[in-house]
Amino acid sequence: MSVKVEVSHDGVPHNTVMMKNGILALFFLYIAIAAASVAGDGSWSYPAIACVSGGIAAVFTLRWGNSTIKKLCSYGIGTGVPSAGMLAFGSGVIAMLFATKVNPFLVPIAGLLVALIVGLILGWISNSVLNMKIPVMTRSIAELAAVGCLTLMGLTAVATGDIGYDQITTGLTDPYASYISAGIIAVAFILGAIALQHPFNACLGPGEKQDRTDLLAIECGFLSMIVMAVISFAFVSQIAAWISFVIALIGWFVTYRQFFALSKRDAAAWLDAKPFSDAEE
Template sequence: MSVKVEVGAGGIPHNRILIYGLVGSLILIYLTYLNTITGTQYFSFFGGLAAVAALLWGTDTIKHLCSYGLGTGVPSAGMIALGSGVIAALVGATTGIFAPIVTIIVAAIIGGVAGIMANHIVRMDIPVMIASLTELAIVGAMTVLGLAAMTAGTFQFLGLISGTIVILGFVVETYEASVIGGSIIAVIFMLGAIAIQHSFNACLGPGEKQDRTLMLAAECGFLSMIPIAIISFAFIAFLPALISLLVSVIGWFYTYMRYIELAKRDAYAWLDAQPILEPEGGA
C-alpha cells in the first residue's frame, strides 16, 4: 500500500488545470488547421503552444501521482506519457480533421489500460494511478501532435509522412524527408518526455510551490519549442518557421525570467524557516 506524501498545498485545483490543459491544447492544435484553410503555414506555432498547455497539465498530474512516494517514478511517468502519446498521436493523425479528438480518445484508452495493469497486475495500488496515467497519456499525445504540427505545418498523417527533395532540378516526393520518415518524431518524443518530467523533479520538496513548478513547466515547454522551430525550417517556408522561432524564444525568455523571480522568492522565504522534523521527532 502506498502512502501519500503531501506536497505544495493550495494553488489552482488539479481538475481546473486539467480542463484548461485539455481544452486549451485541443483548441490550439485546431488553430494549426488554419494553415490548410488559408493555404499558408503561418499558424504552425500554435502547435507548439498546444504542447505547452498540455505540459502544464501534465506537470500537475505528475505532481499528484508522485506525491505517493514515487520519487524515482517522475522520469518514468514522463516516458510512459510520451510513449503512449506517440502511438495515440500517430493513430489519430490518420483520421484527418478529427485527428486531435481521436488522439485524445485513443490516448485515454492506452493510459487507462496502463493504469489498470500498474495497479492490478504490478500491484502498485496507488489510488490515482489509473486516472493519472490516463491523463498523462493524453498529455503526451497532445504534446507529440502539437510539436509535430509545428514542425510540418499540419497534424494530418499525409503531411507527416511526405516531404520533397530536389534532384537535378526536379522536385521529388520522398518519405525520408518527412517528420516521421526523418525520425523527427523521435526528437519530439525526447523533448516532450524531458519537459513533462523535469519541472516537478526539479521543484519537489517541502518548499515546492505550484506557481513556481508550473512556470518551470511552461519554460520547459517553450524551450522544447526552440529546437522544433529550428527543425521546422527544413519542412515549412522560411517566414512561418521564423515566426515559430520568435514565439518560442520570446516565450522561453519570459517564462525563464519569471521562474528565476519565483525561485528567488521561495529561496528567500526559507531564510527564516524552521528545521524539518523527521517522523521520529528528530531534527
C-alpha cells in the first residue's frame, strides 16, 4: 500500500522561485569569486567574504532545487524522492569540476551551461528512452543538474574560499591534502544531495505548505554550511573559518526556530506528554 503524493498549490509559482533564487545564487557566487581573486596572502577579510557568500549561494540554489523537486516528484517517479537528489549531484559534480577549469569569472556560467546540457540529455533519456512520459521530466532533471552543480560550487567556496581548479587540486602542505584528493568533495556531494531532497521529502503530505518547505530548504542549506565551515579550518585562515562558521550557525539557528514555529502553526495539535485520544474508543 503506497502513500499518495500530494502537494499544495503554490502561492509563488515555480518559475518565479527559480529565477529569483537562481539569479541570487549566481550573484553570490560572483561575489565569492571576486573576493577570492583579490585576496592576498595572509589576509582574512576577503576569504571570509568568499566563504560566506559561497554558503549563501548554496542556500539560494537549494531553495530553487527544492521547488524543482516538488514539481517533479508530485508526478510520482516510481522511486523515492532521495534518488532525484542523487541524480542531480551525480551529474552536477561532473559539470562543476569541468567548469572550474575555465576563467574564474566564467566558472558559474560555464557550470550552469554544462550542467543544463548534461541534465537535458539525462532528462530526455528518462522521458523518451525509458518512456516515463512525465511532462516536466526533461526540464526538471536539467534544472536539478544545474542545482547540483551550483550547490557544489557554493559548498566548495565555503570549504576552500575559492572555486578555481588550481585551488581545489593543490593542498596546503602535501599533495594528499587538497580538496579533491582528500575526498572532501565527496562530503559536499552527499551533504548537498541530502539537503536538496530533504525539505520536500520531510514535508510531503496533504498539509504541505510552500513557505514551510522553503524554510526547511534554507535551514538545510545553513546546516550544510556549518559542516563545510568546520572543514574549512583545514583550508582557509582561522579567522575566516570562524566568521563563516558563526554566520552559518546563526542562520541555521534562526531558521530552525522559525521552522518549529511554522510546524506548530500547521500541526493538528501540539501536545507535550499527553496521550492521543482515539476516535474509535
